[in-house]
Amino acid sequence: MRYMIAALMLSLLTACASVERLALPAPNPLQNQALTRAANPPGTKVDHSDWSAFLSRYVSPDAQGVNRVAYVQVTQADRTRLDAYLNDLQSVDPAMLTRRQHLAYWINLYNALTLGVVLDNYPVASIRDITDGPLSFGPWDRPLAQVAGQDLTLNDIEHRIIRPTFDEPRIHYALNCAAVGCPNLMDRAWQGNTLEEDFAAAERAYVNDPRGARFDDRGRLILSKIYIWFRGDFGDSEKAVIASIAQASEPDLKARLMENPRVRAYRYNWALNDAGAGS
Numbered sequence: 001m002r003y004m005i006a007a008l009m010l011s012l013l014t015a016c017a018s019v020e021r022l023a024l025p026a027p028n029p030l031q032n033q034a035l036t037r038a039a040n041p042p043g044t045k046v047d048h049s050d051w052s053a054f055l056s057r058y059v060s061p062d063a064q065g066v067n068r069v070a071y072v073q074v075t076q077a078d079r080t081r082l083d084a085y086l087n088d089l090q091s092v093d094p095a096m097l098t099r100r101q102h103l104a105y106w107i108n109l110y111n112a113l114t115l116g117v118v119l120d121n122y123p124v125a126s127i128r129d130i131t132d133g134p135l136s137f138g139p140w141d142r143p144l145a146q147v148a149g150q151d152l153t154l155n156d157i158e159h160r161i162i163r164p165t166f167d168e169p170r171i172h173y174a175l176n177c178a179a180v181g182c183p184n185l186m187d188r189a190w191q192g193n194t195l196e197e198d199f200a201a202a203e204r205a206y207v208n209d210p211r212g213a214r215f216d217d218r219g220r221l222i223l224s225k226i227y228i229w230f231r232g233d234f235g236d237s238e239k240a241v242i243a244s245i246a247q248a249s250e251p252d253l254k255a256r257l258m259e260n261p262r263v264r265a266y267r268y269n270w271a272l273n274d275a276g277a278g279s
Contacts (some may be wrong), residue, residue: 024229025155027163034095034148036102036165043098048108048189050085054078059187060275065209067184068275069115071122079119086112090145100192103166107174107190110157113144115185118178118272126270127178169233169244172226173202181211181224181269200248207248211269215256220264228266238263 029036057078058070074082089109097105114127117139121130130139143151152161162171176185183206190198206212212224227234227241234241239261246257 020225020229025159027159027233029164030150030156030160032148032150034093035150035161037095038099038102039096041098043101043192044092044096046092046097046101046105047088048085048104048191050081051108051112052189054082054085055185055187055189058275059185061184062275065184065205066180066211066273067187068273069118069178069185070275071119071272072274072276074119082112082116082119086116086145090147092147094148098192099166100195102192103162103168103171104190104192104195106157106162107171109145109147110154110162111176111185113154113157114176114178117142117144123274124272126272128270163233168199169230170199170203172230172233173199173206176273178273179269180271180273181267182273183212183226185273203248207245208250208253213245213249213253213257215260216264219260221257221260221262222265222267223263225266225268227263 058074059067060070061067086109089105089112092105094102094105117130118124118127124130128138131137132139132142140154143153145152145157150156158171158175162168162175173183174186174190176182178185183202186198186202206224212226214222216222223241223245227245231238231241234244242257242261242263246254249257
């Protein structure tokens with residue numbers, strides 16, 4: 001009976017993850033082509049040094065390898081510099097950036113806006129506690145920036161600019177939603193000239209971390225909800241998603257994925273990636 005109840009709970013959790021997937025915005029592009037049109041090389045260099053300095057100062061791994069943010073330690077001077085950086089990003093003309101510069105620009109804007117909105121509302125237990133009404137479950141539909149005359153939300157940047165424009169599934173290892181279950185926030189800014197190396201490193205780090213893929217003590221495969229929320233980005237079926245994960249897996253995990261490719265549950269930890277919250 002105990003095993004039957006456990007199996008039922010796993011089925012319910014998977015069903016909930018599938019419902020959550022349906023609630024996510026589809027990757028439909030914005031009509032404003034000024035936001036996605038790329039320039040020929042060399043493009044315009046965007047200075048992300050202030051963002052790198054901020055991240056290197058306040059982001060560090062805990063004992064489990066989760067990069068956490070010391071929100072409570074952020075000084076007023078550094079918060080002012082973060083706001084100035086965000087203002088500088090919003091003054092950039094994206095049409096002057098090459099495709100690689102474009103992608104780094106949008107990743108940094110998304111991550112910096114997310115960190116900023118958490119700081120605006122800190123302390124909170126989860127970013128999902130930052131709401132705009134009874135039907136809101138987070139700040140993702142809140143206008144937070146204006147670029148090229150277009151008001152933008154976090155959902156606009158992720159689902160209406162990055163996903164449809166770049167067709168890069170590894171973006172889900174780069175965008176950080178300030179949750180423990182999310183792939184790590186890097187301790188430096190993304191740069192156009194190191195995109196490939198950083199994507200590969202971020203993918204390997206998450207896939208081989210229990211937050212991404214793991215087997216429980218009964219040998220059941222547990223994946224991050226990222227792989228069901230964005231299944232279409234990683235593959236056209238659960239089998240294709242697992243094959244994608246296996247490509248970046250360490251040998252032991254890859255062998256187990258090939259032996260037991262059935263996903264039993266999807267999990268995600270929405271607790272804030274707060275250095276003050278402990279492990």
